[in-house]
Amino acid sequence: MAAPPQLQQPMQAQFQQQILPRPDPVMQAVIEADFRPVDLTLDSTNVTALCTPHSREKCDECDVDYIQLNRLSKVLSANPTLLCPPPPNVVNQKLSQIINQTKEEGNALFRTHQWEKAIGRYTQAAGFATQRAPWEAQQFMREELSTVLSNRSAAYFENGELVAALTDAEAVIQLKKPWSKGHFRKAKALIALGLIPQAKEAVQYGLQFDPTNQEMIGVLQDIELVLRSYANQPRRDDGSSPTENTT
């Protein structure tokens, strides 16, 4: 890693006086009691820390885990002009591009009804979206991941994998509750699973956040139609209502 440019000595001293609190001797003792020197070797690029005996990033034998450290080290060495520590509004644009591109590939496969391939692309994109560095605004991860998972839910749905479609829809709601798409996808999956009252609940809940959403209003109307047709049908011998062919 390149060393950050040094401030001129007098300025640095002044700077430190201004912002650094006096060390607390008790806290200092706690930190030192926990301090454990570890053996560390750098790889050929001088960016990755490895355990010396086995050249591993994470080694149970040596009881070291440099994965997070190396992640930070890679980011800093790839971005020599980055302020250190990076402010939370720094966003890895390259990662955004990769996520978006992978998602678009999924969308193209979706449009041509290649559900399984589309699911694969969305899964990749979701993997990239969760790779954001910890200091990057959570908001980006939520935005990107919720869109990708919503699309994957739709692809699972089309592929007849209804439980997976439902799980992704639930995750979308967790990430972005006010967004109607999560509630919409959840309701669609529940309808297809024959869980009509639950679907109605999901839509009504979603409509609280977005009361004029036409897609959701349409689904609610469909659900009410189905529920009315149940009510008009003679009960079966066992007292249950038929649940097939709900869409």
Ligand SMILES: [Zn+2]
């Ligand atoms: Zn080791």
